[in-house]
Amino acid sequence: MNPITLTEDEKDVLQELMNVAYGNATAVVAEMLDAFATLSIPNIKVMETSALLEEFQSLKGSSYFFSTQAFVGEFSGESAFFIDNESAQNLSTHLELESEDDLDDAILELTNVLTSSLTTRLAQEMDTEVRFSLPSISKVPLGEIANNQTFKEYSQVIVIDTQLIFEDQKINGEIFILTKDGSIEWLKNRLNIILEALM
């Protein structure tokens, strides 16, 4: 399979769509946690999965809570949410959680709300619909991330990467939206339809 690339115009349109989607997600998550949140401007790139895994190695800290949630439709893929141990403990303190199970539950719900609100809005902007699976969670040492089944299902991915930051609570998470190979072509088509409508 030849590598697919996004043109600057396509990236620009996707960036704009994501800005709208992230604005929506930020508001929803901030309300959910009753805290002021910011999401960094999403960084968009097409890359080989192996390169993505190398990028994960650059995340700070040694161990992460790692949760994923798949979405299917014309635009299919998976979101991957990382939150380091220290941030997870700060989240637990902020929410006054009583056990590790409660913390897992909170991270899963955060993943669900982030993924759904982001992807729902992005799908709306692209005039399509998606369905969501249940999120799942694991606590992963960095060295084992490459073995995760999630990443074995992708050869090439569009990575939409942003940081979720609750500054006062010292909570940082990083979310990646991974799209499957077939969806990258679909996405390129859709972005060009949007572009043409703007011309």
Added chain:
Amino acid sequence: MKYLVTDDSKLARLTLLKSLKVHVGDAEIFQAENGAIAVDIVKNEKPDIVFLDLTMPVMDGYEALDKMMEINKNLKVVVVSADIQEKARERVINSGAQLHVQKPINADKMLEILEII
């Protein structure tokens, strides 16, 4: 009045419970962590208003809603989900839900919901 709060996430249930209790005080409130348990509660405890998530294990909210409507077609169901796509909204409204609202629900939003239904 009896209420049922259905969500697989404890955090989501507690958030909703907190908002609900602001307005209904000591009313009887049941909780369910999936659609199957929720359907049993609807059958046995006969709540008046159900808050229902869509994405849940064992039985999702769509199937649970259909089963609840078979048990009591006048049941008031508020679907509470992060997924607010039009198709999801159409499906749950066509199945008999009164409302389809986006998570999370704070006390102000809860008041609006209770006034509407």
